[in-house]
Amino acid sequence: MLDIKFVRENKEAVKAAAAKKRMTVDVDRVLALDQQRRELMVRLDNDRAEQNRLSKSIGALPADQRAKAAEDVRDLKARLKVMEEEERALDGPLRAALLTLPNVPSPEVPDGLSDADNVEIKRVGTPRKFDFPILDHGEIGTRLGILDQERAARISGARQYMLFGDGCLLEHGILRMAIDHMIEAGFTPVQPPLMVRYEPMEGTAYFPGGEDQAYKMAKDDLYLIGTAEVPVTSIHAGEILDEAELPKRYVAMSPCFRREAGAYGKDTKGLYRIHQFWKVEQVVVDRNDEELSKQHHQTILGNAERLLQKLELPYRVVNVCGGDLGQPQVQKFDIETWMPSRGNYGETHSASRFHDFQARRLELRYRGKDGKVRYCHTLNNTVVASPRILIPLLENHQQADGTVILPEALRPYVAGRERLVARR
């Protein structure tokens, strides 16, 4: 959420932000509502002051004069009541409208309409040249007997997967490796709840707007998380932290649930887009400082990159363009890992910085050394998401004989296996 003061003073910047993000928002309506509300508040405050003054004076009166004095306050109260109702009628729509305004993207964010316009920043590693016909990850996994999407579909419908044997160990191993990797980087592991209330969804800016993507448990008014970002960024919601405690660096592993509404017919095959997956997520909460945020952004990007390097996977980093950027982000770097079956890089990581956009919604603040209270800055990035990461892992490391060689760093996490072979 943007600061209403900022919107007042930077109307054109907000409009430009919306245009760059290819969003349609009504900034003028927000400002009109705000103007109305402020004018009302001045009158309301004055009348309330008057009422408070009168009420206080009644307390000092002798008992026999109170009833008459109280009488005089009553019509003032009636006026107040009308204004209070007006205020309520303005507050709701104003907040709702304010929640829809986009965060202002960094000047570094390239212009563009879709992910096709994202700008490549760097490439690391070279895609392997295969001297045999390659298989896609579905084929590899099925032949090895570690993946079964058919049975998964019978049990749970489309966009589901099941892993068996070494496939199962492989997934667990990668996730655990990612956790250890992040602990080494100084992050605190957290196990967050997987079901959350509306407020964390709104606070992290998934709601309003993303309701269709979330599984809701109607009986309990709880939502299954689509990412651990939601509960983890919300850990300190409503708190005023001490500057000395910052930065907070968390890493969380969780299942993630996404309805993928509107994605019909897109990536229907394989493990790319599914309803339930695992993700290790890194979250940083720190002071309200742009430069510091940018540094953290590079750091969490680097954390993910180093993991990919340990997994010996070629990848590239893109600077996500305006049209592909979400409402809350200031800037986003995606990491795309080489996926041989696609003959292209595919998104596996997403590193975002938000400034105080989420923090303002979450009431996530800190007291600075100067004694002033400010909203924090928040950031997050994937460390690894599975099974999507299995796509490049299986495909890049596949061998002519159908086996898959595991990168050395991963082996201790997969029961010491050097290679995945078909077992029975």
Added chain:
RNA sequence: GGAGAGGUGGCUGAGUGGCCGAAAGCACCGCCUUGCUAAGGCGGCAUGGGGUUAACACUCCAUCGAGGGUUCAAAUCCCUCCCUCUCCGCCA
């Protein structure tokens, strides 16, 4: 699921209708004192919004889990909801 207790400032915690935005302690900040010291003294210190100011300051409004209500007046009384704790039941 049943019964009970409670939610107050960064923290602990007092406050059952006007003198309370709120005692006291801790933490923190400033100044002073002191050099034997995990010390002492004085002062400051909730958040948001508005007015005013060059600024310091001053002032008004709201907020004591959330939302309604009673009253001239609510942290304090009533209702609903949320959360925490204790006991019982059930269960992993």
